[in-house]
Amino acid sequence: MQTEIVISGFGGQGVLFAGQLLSYAAMDRGKNVTWIPSYGPEMRGGTANCTVVVSDEEIGSPLARNPEAVVVMNLPSLDKYEPLVKPGGVLVINQSMVDRKAKRNDIRVVYIKGNDIAEELGNKRLTNMVMIGGLLANHPFLTLEDMEKALKEHLPAKHQKLLEVNYQALRRGAEYKA
């Protein structure tokens, strides 16, 4: 079994780190995983995305033209990735940064006010974890517990005090079902 996930947004929204945490969680579950960032002459505020592939067998391509699940953190990412989600797949939209609905009806769409929820929790940098909670609730290739374990083991030491609020962010996001 293989699944491909794209997480896309502005640089600084925690897009790449969210993908890395998924990768750690998958690795700790004994799965094969690849994480590949978009890279180029990038800058803060520019677009950033990463592709994560999780599989039980040796992974071929680390990139997927039509990923099963996409998390979009802003409008340019929605415009770019909505047409690419595999039919029947999941699109998780950060409604705080996007002022339109999805156009497709052959995919499952989840709307989450990611930034608003993160700010309610006291730290807007938690937006990525809210969105990951929403992703896993609708595409459960990993459990929230897998993610919590990954956070505990891979969040830098200076951020360990934020573990509990990261868990809360995941769970708030997971309340949203397509």
Add this chain to the structure above:
Amino acid sequence: MTKELMKGNIAIAEAAIRAGLQAYFGYPITPQTELLEWMSARMPELGRAFVQSESELGAINMVYGAACTGKRVMTSSSSPGVSLMMEGLSYIAGTEVPMVLVDVMRGGPGLGNIAPSQSDYNQIVHGGGHGDYHTICLAPSSVQESIDLTVLAFDLAEKYRAISVVLTDGSLGQMMEPGELPPMQPLKTKFSDWAVSGTEGRERRFLSSIYIDPPAEEVINLRLLRRWQQIQASEVRYKDYYLDDADFAVVGFGSVGRIALSAVRTARAEGIKVGLLRPVTVSPFPTQQISELATRVKGILVTEMNSGQMLDDVNLAVAGKVPVEFFARLGGVVPFPDEILAEIRRMATSDLKLEGHPRDRWLARMAA
């Protein structure tokens, strides 16, 4: 040992350190820079030599000098930087001292871009520097292989007094994947009988690539060539997938090799009996294996991120025994599996022909 999630560039750097790297010289260039950055922190921490040189020319000539001491030395760069090193590489080959070069290829020619490419194949495999010499060239397709082949590169360089190149690309360098690092090897303390290390108590040794007398230079050239024959006979490595009952075969190396694997699996699921041969050493090239493959399949598809540089080597191995087809993306564009899948389907359903050149046919399709 447990697996760690690592970028390819960093995996190579740490693997080199654990293989007993004693001196690193380099100059930053994207998409290779994390490798040098890792070295800049780790090498001084371990009391080993790290120098960020003033240019790639400086770096390769520092490597040349350090290699003459018989210690484990390396440099790394990306395509335009590797071009600048070609003179030094030729001198190192002519002096018969071992070294490791890592080339994290990017789009070209010229300054090109920083996206992944495989267009240094000819530069590395078929020379680049002047004179008759060959490099051992290892082409990983995953983070784990990046680690394993880096360690192997040092062993082979030493064994054959040769240049070993780890030929990777921007996507493998930037990609993270779980990998298992080897244990830390002790640093070398005993050195070969050619190494210069101070003459106290022994005869003077002399290392050079200058042989003014042509017959003397011919002796060296023949020695290099005989050593290369030995490398060809002993060091070919490749990986095959689903080839046992295959009617068709795909040949691709490095990152394209793994992308092709996705396409091959989908084609198998559709009932097309196709397999994959992925050269792990592109130099020495698995010529015999491909030649043998050509006797039992109906067609071979070569796929690369260059204009068919390895295709020429496949054609020599196939020698017209079976039709060869070609598919490539250029300039830093990475193919998706569905593009290679479409080529496999086309190969499996169309009348393949021996006449004409696969590159010409591919180019005609690209224009269409």
